[in-house]
Amino acid sequence: MNGTRVGNRIIGADAPVTVGWENIPKVEGGPVKRFVFTWFQPTMLVALVLFWYYAPNSIATASTAIALGIAFKVLLLGLEWVNPRHDSWRLTWKELATDLFYVGIGYTLVNMIESYIGAGAIIGWVQDSFAWEKFAWFMAMPLLLQAVLISFIFDFGQYWMHRGMHNWYPLWLTHAPHHYITQLNINKGAVGNPIELFLIGLGIGGFFDFMPRAFLLAGTLGLTVSIYQHINVRFNTPRWWRFTFNTTEHHSVHHSQDYEASRSNYSGTWIIIDRMFGTCIDGEAELLGMEGGRPMSIRETMTFPFTEGWKSIKARLGRGEPPPEPAAVPAE
Numbered sequence: 556m557n558g559t560r561v562g563n564r565i566i567g568a569d570a571p572v573t574v575g576w577e578n579i580p581k582v583e584g585g586p587v588k589r590f591v592f593t594w595f596q597p598t599m600l601v602a603l604v605l606f607w608y609y610a611p612n613s614i615a616t617a618s619t620a621i622a623l624g625i626a627f628k629v630l631l632l633g634l635e636w637v638n639p640r641h642d643s644w645r646l647t648w649k650e651l652a653t654d655l656f657y658v659g660i661g662y663t664l665v666n667m668i669e670s671y672i673g674a675g676a677i678i679g680w681v682q683d684s685f686a687w688e689k690f691a692w693f694m695a696m697p698l699l700l701q702a703v704l705i706s707f708i709f710d711f712g713q714y715w716m717h718r719g720m721h722n723w724y725p726l727w728l729t730h731a732p733h734h735y736i737t738q739l740n741i742n743k744g745a746v747g748n749p750i751e752l753f754l755i756g757l758g759i760g761g762f763f764d765f766m767p768r769a770f771l772l773a774g775t776l777g778l779t780v781s782i783y784q785h786i787n788v789r790f791n792t793p794r795w796w797r798f799t800f801n802t803t804e805h806h807s808v809h810h811s812q813d814y815e816a817s818r819s820n821y822s823g824t825w826i827i828i829d830r831m832f833g834t835c836i837d838g839e840a841e842l843l844g845m846e847g848g849r850p851m852s853i854r855e856t857m858t859f860p861f862t863e864g865w866k867s868i869k870a871r872l873g874r875g876e877p878p879p880e881p882a883a884v885p886a887e
C-alpha cells in the first residue's frame with residue numbers, strides 16, 4: 556500500500572509500510588497455537604516480575620539474571636523458528652554468527668569501557684552524592700509502582716536520546732549503522748557501532764548488585780518488553796499490550812526503508828511516550844534498512860562514525876557549508 560496518508564504525512568512513498576492494526580496479518584493455525592502466541596508476552600512478563608519480586612537475596616544476583624536472560628533468548632530463537640513473522644527474515648547461519656559476534660562485543664568491550672568510565676563511575680557518584688533520604692517517600696510506595704515509575708522515567712530519557720540520534724548529525728553517525736540491518740531477529744539489538752551501545756547502555760550495566768529491588772524489577776519490565784523490538788515472531792499481541800508497550804511491529808516501522816515512516820516509534824519500552832509526543836505509528840514493515848537495503852559489513856559498522864564524520868567535516872571546510880542533516884542520507 557504505497558502512499559498511505561497518516562495525518563499530514565505520506566507513508567510508503569519509498570517502500571511499502573502497512574499502517575493500522577487491522578491491516579496486519581494474524582497468527583494462522585489451531586486454537587492452541589493462537590492462544591500461545593496471544594498470551595506469550597504478557598505471561599512471560601508476569602512470570603519474570605513475580606520471580607524477581609519473591610526471589611530471596613541469595614538468588615537475586617547478576618549471575619541469575621544473566622543465566623535467565625540467555626535461557627529466555629534461546630526460547631525466543633525457538634519461537635522465531637516455529638512462527639516467523641516474515642520468511643524473508645529467517646536466520647541463516649551467517650546471519651546468526653554475525654549477530655552473536657555483536658552480542659559478544661556488547662558483553663565484553665562495552666562492559667569493559669563502562670566499568671572504567673561509564674556505569675561504575677556513575678554508580679559511585681550516585682551513591683556518594685545522592686541524598687537517598689530525600690527519596691524516602693518514593694521508597695514508601697508499593698514496590699511494583701516504584702518499578703513502573705523507574706522504568707517509565709528511564710525510558711523517557713531513552714526516548715529523547717534516540718530521537719536526538721535521528722535529529723542531530725553527530726549522534727546520528729553513531730546510530731546509523733544499526734539502521735542498516737535488513738531484518739529483525741532476537742539479537743539484532745546488539746548490531747551497531749559500539750559507541751552507540753555505550754551511549755544507550757550508559758548507566759544500565761553493573762546496576763544489579765547494588766540497586767534496590769525496585770530497580771531490578773524496573774529492569775525486568777524494560778527487558779521483557781523491549782526484547783520484542785527485534786524479533787521475527789508473529790504475535791497476536793493483545794490490544795492493551797500494543798497500546799501501552801513497544802512491539803516488533805512498531806519497531807519494524809522505525810527500521811523501514813521509508814524515511815518519513817522511520818521517524819517514529821523511538822521509545823524502547825513504553826510506546827505511550829511516542830503517543831504522548833505524536834511520533835507513534837501503529838503498523839509494520841518488511842523491507843528494512845538504508846540505501847535500499849544495502850548490507851553494511853562489520854568493518855564499516857565499526858568505522859562509519861569516523862569515516863562519515865570526517866567526510867562531512869571535509870565537505871564543510873571545502874564548501875563553507877554546515878554538515879548534512881540525517882535527511883540527506885541518500886536512499887538510492
Ligand SMILES: [Zn+2]
Nearest residue numbers: 717721730809
Ligand atoms: Zn533509530
Ligand SMILES: [Zn+2]
Nearest residue numbers: 733744785806
Ligand atoms: Zn532497532
